[in-house]
Amino acid sequence: MAWPVFTGTIEKEARAASRYTKKHGSCIYEDALKTEIERGRVLTENDSFVAIAPFASRFAGESMVLPKRHITYLGDTNKKERGDLADILKLVLKTNKEMFGDIAYNFSFHDTKYSPKLHMHLEIYPRILNLAGVELGQNVFVNTLPPEDYAEGFRLKVISVKN
Ligand SMILES: [Zn+2]
Numbered sequence: 001m002a003w004p005v006f007t008g009t010i011e012k013e014a015r016a017a018s019r020y021t022k023k024h025g026s027c028i029y030e031d032a033l034k035t036e037i038e039r040g041r042v043l044t045e046n047d048s049f050v051a052i053a054p055f056a057s058r059f060a061g062e063s064m065v066l067p068k069r070h071i072t073y074l075g076d077t078n079k080k081e082r083g084d085l086a087d088i089l090k091l092v093l094k095t096n097k098e099m100f101g102d103i104a105y106n107f108s109f110h111d112t113k114y115s116p117k118l119h120m121h122l123e124i125y126p127r128i129l130n131l132a133g134v135e136l137g138q139n140v141f142v143n144t145l146p147p148e149d150y151a152e153g154f155r156l157k158v159i160s161v162k163n
Contacts (some may be wrong), residue, residue, distance in 0.1 A: 010111075013118055014114070017029070028117075030070065032055075040148055040151060041055065041148060043150075043154045044088065044095075044158055045088070046084045047068075048077075048081040049068065049084050050066055051091075052064050052147075052151070053148070054147060057147040058125075059128070059143060061128055061145060062143075065122040065124070066120075066122075067081060067120060071111075072112060072113070072116055072119070073120060074111050074120060091161065093105075095154055099157055103127060106125040107122060108122070108123045109122050
């Protein structure tokens with residue numbers, strides 16, 4: 001589903017990214033990626049993209065795929081980057097299958113033509129567990145698989161998937 005308007009989470013992220021850039025002069029996503037690398041939450045990477053298990057993941061096995069260069073809109077990727085995106089997505093899903101079996105997913109592209117400060121990314125939500133009362137009633141997410149543990153398990157499995 002694609003939205004014809006700029007609203008919801010994407011709008012909030014774009015506004016926050018714009019405020020951050022005004023204050024710090026850099027991209028919030030690129031700065032956050034440095035922290036994700038330092039904290040061991042990188043799943044895998046290739047020439048153009050990095051896949052991470054983001055800080056404060058809401059769901060077990062949640063991941064985020066970001067381009068290494070600042071791109072705001074999927075349509076602004078070049079042919080090499082689109083191939084690299086397909087490759088890293090395939091690797092993430094194959095490795096997740098090794099870890100979790102055949103599961104359903106939700107994917108959400110966070111990109112826009114209307115905010116030059118939003119660093120486009122793809123969020124991947126494995127549907128391993130059903131949402132319970134605390135998530136539905138209080139909008140509080142209980143993640144039984146910390147992102148650091150997911151990333152460590154992923155890196156052990158990804159070796160066997162590549163071979
Ligand atoms: Zn950026």
